[in-house]
Amino acid sequence: MYRIFIIEDDLKIASILHDYLVRYGYEVVQAQDYRQIKQECVKMQPDLVLLDINLPYYDGFYWCRQIRTASNVPIIFISARTGEMDQVMAIENGGDDYITKPFHLEIVISKVKSLLRRTYGEYAGGDFATRNIYHVGGLYLYGDQNVVEWKGKRIELSKKEFRLLNCLVQKANQIVSREELLEVLWDDIEFVDDNTLSVNVTRVRRRLGELGIRNAIETKRSQGYRLVPNWESGQ
Structure with missing residues (x-):
């Protein structure tokens, strides 16, 4: 089942789109916080955005650019703006198609089906990786690139650095045992020196420091490590 993310502040229009798309078998989620569109999109990882x-x-142009920094998910603009320049700007900012209001629901469904088919189905030109993205506290991890982003700044990690940070991110605020982290980094941990893990954690801390994030990884003596995403509050 394809998942569609509706970003529309007119609740009546959003509700009509929601109900119609659900009737055609799509999973539909509507935006909740219009200040956190990118975060919501990354969290739900949709197959298509309206x-x-x-x-x-x-505006939608801004959010389209923001989404494009995290995903290649297909995006269809739906707007009351009918000017040619608006449609040009929509495409130039990363959109894939444009529908003007008022619209016929059959047109929306037709364009949604067509774009999904071109992206994922019989007309797709290959694998379309949009779901290998992780996020916590404004920190984004792009698994297909080993890249980490915070406040618009990106750095590339080594494969082991990324694996270690990704494991901590997916269990944020929980203690992750040293054994679990060792298994994430090495297939055979029998001959791995325990100090090697400490060295890798130190490296990840240093890389996060390059982004301006400090004191995010806590050492829990005799237990393991814990990622505490308190950097947004400036702690």
């Missing part, structure tokens, strides 16, 4: 232009706080 995006309005006139939104609170930031």
Whole structure:
């Protein structure tokens, strides 16, 4: 079942789209916080986005660019703006298609089906990796690139650094045992010096420091490590 993310602040229109898409068998989620669109998109990892232009706080062009920094998910703009320049801007900012309001629901369904088919189905040109993305506290991890991003700054980690950080991110605020982390980093841990894990944790801390994130990984003596995503509050 394909998952569709609706970013539309007109609740009546959003509800109509939601109900119609559900009727055709799609899983549909509507945006909740118009200041956190990128975060919501990364968290739910949709297969397609329906995006309005006139939104609170930031317009659809801005959010399209933000989503594009994290994903190649297909995006269809739906807007009351009918000018050619708006449609050009939609495409130039990363959109894949454009529907003007008022619209016929049959047109929406037709374009959704067509774009999904081109992206994932019989007309797709290959694997379309959009789901290998992890996120906590504004920190984004891109698994297909071993890249970490925070506040628009990106750095590339080594494979082991990324694996270690990814394991901690997926269990944020939980203690992850040294044994579990060792198994993530090495297939055979029998001959791995325990100090080697400490060295790798130190490296990850240093790389996070390059992004401006410090004191995020706590050492729990005789237990393991814990990622505490308190950097957004400046602690």
